[in-house]
Amino acid sequence: MDTVFCPICGKEYKDVNMHIRKGHGLEPEEVVEEAFRTKLSPQERRQGTAQKRRVDETMARINGNARALRDTQRARMNGLRNTWRERQRDYDKVMKERISQITKK
Numbered sequence: 001m002d003t004v005f006c007p008i009c010g011k012e013y014k015d016v017n018m019h020i021r022k023g024h025g026l027e028p029e030e031v032v033e034e035a036f037r038t039k040l041s042p043q044e045r046r047q048g049t050a051q052k053r054r055v056d057e058t059m060a061r062i063n064g065n066a067r068a069l070r071d072t073q074r075a076r077m078n079g080l081r082n083t084w085r086e087r088q089r090d091y092d093k094v095m096k097e098r099i100s101q102i103t104k105k
């Protein structure tokens with residue numbers, strides 16, 4: 001299933017253009033202009049298909065960035081989890097040694 005991130009609320013949608021219109025009451029083109037601080041030319045606004053292609057391309061780029069960010073966050077979380085596991089292992093090892101020293105006496 002191919003989903004695209006909504007640049008306003010960050011949720012994933014199959015039809016993000018429809019979601020922006022119905023969910024946020026905005027035109028996807030307005031959102032793109034707002035997000036990238038560029039104005040679409042009147043010609044681009046008239047050319048429905050070209051405009052839609054541009055919106056789709058921009059949405060795909062946003063989607064890619066969001067995915068990259070999510071992957072980075074996931075990798076960072078895994079790193080933290082591994083570090084925590086290693087610390088736990090070290091702690092367990094030290095505690096076991098201490099306990100064995102105590103029980104030996």
Ligand SMILES: [Zn+2]
Pocket residue numbers: 006007008009010011019020023024
């Ligand atoms: Zn949204």
